[in-house]
Every structure is written in C-alpha cells, then in structure tokens.
Amino acid sequence: MKEATTHIVLIEDEVQIRRFLRMTLESEGIRVIEAGNGKQGLAEISARQPDMVLLDLGLPDMDGVDVVRQLRTWSSVPILILSARSDELQKVSALDAGADDYLTKPFGVPEMMARIRVHLRRRTSTAETTSPIFNFGEVTVDFPQRRIMRSGQQVHLTPIEYKLLSVLIRNAGKVVTHSQLLREVWGPGHIEHGHYVRVYMGHLRQKLESDPARPAHIFTEAGVGYRLIKG
Numbered sequence: 001m002k003e004a005t006t007h008i009v010l011i012e013d014e015v016q017i018r019r020f021l022r023m024t025l026e027s028e029g030i031r032v033i034e035a036g037n038g039k040q041g042l043a044e045i046s047a048r049q050p051d052m053v054l055l056d057l058g059l060p061d062m063d064g065v066d067v068v069r070q071l072r073t074w075s076s077v078p079i080l081i082l083s084a085r086s087d088e089l090q091k092v093s094a095l096d097a098g099a100d101d102y103l104t105k106p107f108g109v110p111e112m113m114a115r116i117r118v119h120l121r122r123r124t125s126t127a128e129t130t131s132p133i134f135n136f137g138e139v140t141v142d143f144p145q146r147r148i149m150r151s152g153q154q155v156h157l158t159p160i161e162y163k164l165l166s167v168l169i170r171n172a173g174k175v176v177t178h179s180q181l182l183r184e185v186w187g188p189g190h191i192e193h194g195h196y197v198r199v200y201m202g203h204l205r206q207k208l209e210s211d212p213a214r215p216a217h218i219f220t221e222a223g224v225g226y227r228l229i230k231g
C-alpha cells in the first residue's frame, strides 16, 4: 500500500464511525471518499472507480445487500461489509449477492487493515472492471441508472431479463454456459430448467436485436450457452 493513489469508497451513515475509519485509513496512505447512504455510495463508485468499497449494511435509504446486488451488475470492485448485525443470514445474503468479505462491529483496526490488504492485493493481480456504461450495436446500458436505451428509445426489461443481460455483459466476448446463467440469474435450485434460458434469451433478442431471428450480438453457442459480442 505504498502508492498514495489507493482509493476506497466508504459507505456508512454513522458520522463518528465514518470519521474514525477515515482517519485510520488515511494514516495508512489510503484516500477515502465518504458516502452517508447507498444511493450516494453507488454514485461515488461509478464516478471514482475506487480500488475497494467498505459498506455498512444498515443504511438509511436502502439495504446494504441491495447495494451489493446493484453494484455487482456492473463492477467487480472488492467489497468488505462492515456491520453491527451478527445475523448469519445477513452475512450469507451479502456474500451471496457478491460481497467479498465481512467484518462484524466492533472489530479491531489491525484485523480490518489485514483484510483490506488481502483484497487490494487480489485486485491488482486480477484487475477486471466493467465500465458503468456498456454499448453494443444500437444499445446502451447504463448500469448505475439501470436504464437501457436502443436507438435513443428507452427499453423496458423485466428483472430476469436485466439480470440475464448483466451476466452476458460481464462476460462479454466469452461463452457463458447454460448452467452458469441458470445459477447466476435464477439461483442454484434451477439448474435443470434449461428452457428458461432459451425463452428469456428470445425475449432479450426481441427487445435488443434489429433482426431477432438473425442476432448480431447475442449469439447461441450450440449445446454450450450464449455469447455477447460487442461487434
């Protein structure tokens, strides 16, 4: 952590905790961008592209688990959850939603710093981020706003269609298998429901492709899965 350029977005509504964490992190040479609620936090992450996010689960405007869920549709930034909740279910749902790690308050500063170092190291070795705005063909996907435009017209996607598209975009250029799509979009209990993917992929093509019968971006990889090509 020698580079003074490490940035962390800290999403926490309690001013005292925020101030304490800011001083602690700054004394380690880390730049801290503070946010007092979930919406502001998502906006800061989209604008600043930080190296890591520290996130409190109990926020005034939205549940921290939903912050994780929204963030994971367009970013792979490491997320360390800081929460007073000792509830196992909360930890599990935050991790399932894509958080990387979890600390229960009160925690010691040395432990927090050790966890942060682990995630920053991992990040520099596997640096991979999706831009918050993704374009393909005539389609623009604005992840922070959850807005999809096609040729300047807003397109309405159902939550399932939106998730499906997010997984394809996160893996743009790569094949995504049927079971990977089922697991990420519908959850681990639906692995045998391969026809769901076919039906919903058809809906996506109807809404996003100029010629849904001959797609130019959302390709079928016979017997394997699907692949999104920017083109």
Ligand code: CA
Binding pocket: 012, 013, 014, 056, 057, 058, 059
């Ligand atoms: Ca709180």
